[in-house]
Amino acid sequence: MTALPRGESPGPSAAADDTDVVGSAAAVPAPSAEDVGADESEAEETEGTAAAPEGADETDAAATDADTAPAAAVLSEAEAELAAQRELRERIEKRKAEKEGPIVAGAKLSGQAADLLAAVRAVESGEKPGAAFFDSPAPRRTAPAPAPVRPREPEPVFAPQGASPEAVAAVTAVLAEGGAPETLAGPAAETLGAQAADVLRADPWQLLAVPTVRPEQADGFARALLGAGCGPDDERRTAALVGWLLERAALQGHTALDASAVRAALAERAVTDPETAVQHAVAEGVVLVFQDGPDDQEQEADRDAEPGDEAADSAGQEPPQVLLGLDRYALAEESLADGLARLVNACEKDADWSEAAAAAGSPSAGELIRAVAAGGLVAHTGGDAARAEPAALIVAARALGLRALGATHSVDGRRRLAEALDEPSAAVTLAGLLSDAEGPGRDADGAIAVDLLVVLDAPQLDVETAAMLVESLPDGARLVLSGDPGVLGSAGAGRVFADVLAARACPQVVSRTPDPGPIGELVSGIGIGELNQVAAPGKEVVIVPVQDAGEAVHRTVQLVADSVPRAIGVPSADTQVITVGHGGSAGTRALNAALKQRLNPGPGRFGGFDPGDRVVHIPTPGRTVPGTVVSADAEGLHLDCAGTPVVVPQERVTSSVRHGWALSAHQAAGMRWPAVVVVLPGDAAQGLSRAWVYTAFSRGERHLSVVHGVDQALSRAVALPTSQDRTTRLRALLEAQQTVTS
Secondary structure, three states, X not given: OEEOOOOOOOOOOOOOOOOOOOOOEEOOOOOOOOOOOOOOOOOXXXXXXXXXXXXXXXXXXXXXXXXXXXXXXXXXXXXXXXHHHHHHHHHHHHHHHHOOOOOXXXXXXXXXXXXXXXXXXXXXXXXXXXXXXXXXXXXXXXXXXXXXXXXXXXXXXXXXXXXXXXHHHHHHHHHHHOXXXXXXXXXXXXXXXXXXXXXXXXXHHHHHHOOOOOHHHHHHHHHHHHHHHOOXXXXXXXXXXXXXXXXXXXXXXXXXXXXXXXXXXXXXXXXXXXXXXXXXXXXXXXXXXXXXXXXXXXXXXHHHOOOOOHHHHHXXXXXXXXXXXXXXXXXXXXXXXXXXXXXXXXXXXXXXXXXXXHOOOOHHHHHHHHHHHHOOEEEEEOOHHHHHHHHHHHHHHHHOOOOEEEEEOOHHHHHHHHHOOXXXXXXXXXXXXXXXXXXXXXXXXXXXXXXXXXXXXXXXXXXXXXXXXXXXXXXXXXXXXXXXXXXXXXXXXXXXXXXXXXXXXXOEEEOOOOOOHHHHHHHHHHHOOOOOOEEOOOOOEEEEEOOOXXXXXXXXXXXXXXXXXXXXXXXXXXEEEEXXXXXXXXXXXXXXXXXXXXXXXXXXXXXXXXXXXXXXXXXXOOOOEEEEEEEEEOOEXXXXXXXXEEEEOHHHHHHHEEEOOEEEHHHHOOOOEEXXXXXEOHHHHXXXXXXXXXXXXXXXXXXXXXXXXXXXXXXXXXXXXXXXXXXOOHHHXXXXXXXXXX
16 A cells, blocks of 8 residues: 555545342343334443444544643653653654655555565665665564663643633634634644634634534634635535534544545535545645556556457446545554564564573463564454453563563552562553553663563553654564454544554464353353353342333443442442443443442532542543542642642643543443443443453453343344444555565
8 A cells, every 4th residue: 555646636436120230141132122223322421332433432522632742841641651652753753755766566565664675675686685674684683681661750730831822812813703602712823833813714624623623613714714715626625524524534543545535524514526635635745545456567558458468358447436634643553563574574583582481381382482472473362351462472581591571551550560570660561661650661772672672451552652663672572462353442633553464564463261150151242143041150240120211220230339349349440330431321421420329428629629529530632541639729639540640730730531430342441340330221222332341241251241232232232243434544554564575
């Protein structure tokens, strides 16, 4: 898949009652009844519904602060992560700028992939030895002393510095002229920069760059500023709409969109000539265009072929797919593909880890150790019980003298991994590792000082985080991506783990360790599309049928506050509620309100929160950190997040802290609790999928209660296979690199 030169546009392409938990066996009932509507469809209201693909999550928290400068000399973990992302993008863009222009027609590759092709040809011809193409060969390291691990010192979360008061005042004046609410002034000034007022006067549709602003609102603002002279085909409007469509798609997990889908969406928004609008957006550099199809030389040969020729007969094949994408995701995918190729080629091959493999605790663990010894990149798949295998790999590698780490998506995942390791400090969170708040730190070249990195919860990797991670690994390091492919994908754009698996870019080790108990049996069936009845003699799985959303909320509160603690022995603090969406009569907001009233009633005097409230902190979009409210003062809201004190400034509380008795499945991914109550009200039927059910049902360790009100929609959702709901380019890039190196 190659990028067409900027300015060249793509051609058209086809486009009941208060009783205890009862029952010794559990089966999911499927009474016949008419399905009801889905939850609220707005992106900020719904998560995991039919309108939002499985990776979509509530990403508004801290979104408007993501690219601003720190307000204090000491950076918080979130700010350090954001700064690292900016530094990565700058390095990628600089590297891209230093490379030559587009390659000749028919080559299909550019960047490091093209360099690899040239290297292969030079080696085959005998012109150069293979070692000449590595800037710094990665010799086998002798067993180093374990790197000192920085203690995890608690740090407050500092509020990023916003736009200057002058810039906000100027934007406020422009917004007032256009009839837009002045509450948008701060976000607009932060998003568009110091000259935001001038930018909005010249191009009012740039207001679409502000989160939560919709095209209808931007149109009204533009008409008020520009008068009758502006219309639906104004080039400024169409270009902004194309960018808005791609940004909105990224929130749903896509890194690119089919050009025909973009044209159709433009037509729905009164653009009379969508093709011209796309051409203009490409020419202006708003988006990049990519084409996946035959080489240009092959296409010319087809056109020149005589009638009846074999080449001419192939002219009736499907036209190549044309994709449009934002440069930030294009750069991230290309950098990630190049970085993975570097890891594959730069590490020591066929290291002798046979003794460690033989001493592994299970056949699957031994297989994983042997695979990692033979290559620089390995994919490992399995359920929660299979996490013991990457842990065994880390222990074995450290015994061999290697600097080995395991990185998890959540603090809970880090805790569970640390319990399985000989050295708990070898378990870190991915965010902490990238921000240098956890782990061994960096070497002299700025790379993470590690020989082996195992990333657990790999399905939660978005493409930008993955690119930053791989860019931070030194030559010769080994990378293992481990996770359960059946769970929901990342909150951010991309499907990194799925693309690596689909492209067969590396050896794949499939665990043969099943998840134990009735919950494991139930989840294993869901993974292959079967909703089976399972024997639950210890009340491990219980179904609670309900008729409506009100009853669902009542039964959920009863289960968490009374039935599960009394019948199962799991306290309310260790029981997590999971539901489909944030809005609706039985969404997270309604459930959290009811659970707070029962478990920790109070006036909410600290921005809606009271000491003892169970909350989740969202320091950056896509990260969910459970905690408990401790107190509040002039500094902000004080939280206890798994033993780490966190201070959230007052101005950030509304956007980055939510009550956490009830979560969505996307927020719960990567974490587990002793008991889980999954709430399925009738209006959630359209938001269900096999991946959603698999993720939600597998969060419970000892007990799972299902508050069931969706009738047969549950079994239908499980039976339908999970489709590739995200459009990305990574798989094609990885496959192209394999073609070059093979």
